[in-house]
Amino acid sequence: MGFFRDWFDRNVRGGPTEIEEMMNPLLGWRLQHFVCIPEDREHWLRHYFMFLDKENDRREFIVFYAQTAGGWSYERTAYRKQGEDAYSLLSERGPWSMTISSLLDLGRRLPANTQSPQGHHAAGVNIERRPAPQPEAPPRPAPEPPRSTRPVPVFTVGEHVVYPAHGVGKIIAIEDQEIAGAKVELLVIHFKTDKMTLRVPTANIAKIGLRKLADEI
Numbered sequence: 001m002g003f004f005r006d007w008f009d010r011n012v013r014g015g016p017t018e019i020e021e022m023m024n025p026l027l028g029w030r031l032q033h034f035v036c037i038p039e040d041r042e043h044w045l046r047h048y049f050m051f052l053d054k055e056n057d058r059r060e061f062i063v064f065y066a067q068t069a070g071g072w073s074y075e076r077t078a079y080r081k082q083g084e085d086a087y088s089l090l091s092e093r094g095p096w097s098m099t100i101s102s103l104l105d106l107g108r109r110l111p112a113n114t115q116s117p118q119g120h121h122a123a124g125v126n127i128e129r130r131p132a133p134q135p136e137a138p139p140r141p142a143p144e145p146p147r148s149t150r151p152v153p154v155f156t157v158g159e160h161v162v163y164p165a166h167g168v169g170k171i172i173a174i175e176d177q178e179i180a181g182a183k184v185e186l187l188v189i190h191f192k193t194d195k196m197t198l199r200v201p202t203a204n205i206a207k208i209g210l211r212k213l214a215d216e217i
Helices: 002-008 018-023 097-109 202-208
Strands: 030-037 044-052 058-068 071-081 160-163 167-179 182-191 196-201
Touching: 030 097, 044 097, 058 097, 071 097, 160 182, 167 196, 182 202, 196 202
Parallel strands: none
Antiparallel strands: 030 044, 044 058, 058 071, 160 167, 167 182, 182 196
């Protein structure tokens, strides 16, 4: 019973600070009972704790463990204080998080039951199991950009064309070249004003906005 005595005598031996008690109120309470209730038909293992707070009011907790392939796994913690008939579930992400962690640690270390688990009221307290985690839906592929429904013009040698980035030029040749193992058709365009010649893949005509000069007149 030495472990229980440590909890009973905590306040006598200096006790926790106010900040510690705000983070985890169990540090300022006196543990009275611990009962390990064996697995039932619903496959719950329960740890029951009863504390007295500084006003000598009862504070009761029931920690539920569920049977899994790897052994007992923590499920939820139920709580009620003196004057309440029903238990309520605590959130592990709220202000009770450190308290729940302490209860889990206590349940692993406490030596024995202080009351018989037979007929204990905690055996009749039930909760719903957490829903199984659902697999995340795969991300939707990005929608393809709308394809132009305008027909791609056919160009011939000698035609004048408008290249938006360089202005008016003249097609002086149409060549076939092999690039990275693929055959590519190129328009050879000379721009007299810039004294420059470009080779433009016909597959890129719509993308760069190349058009016939006659269409602009």
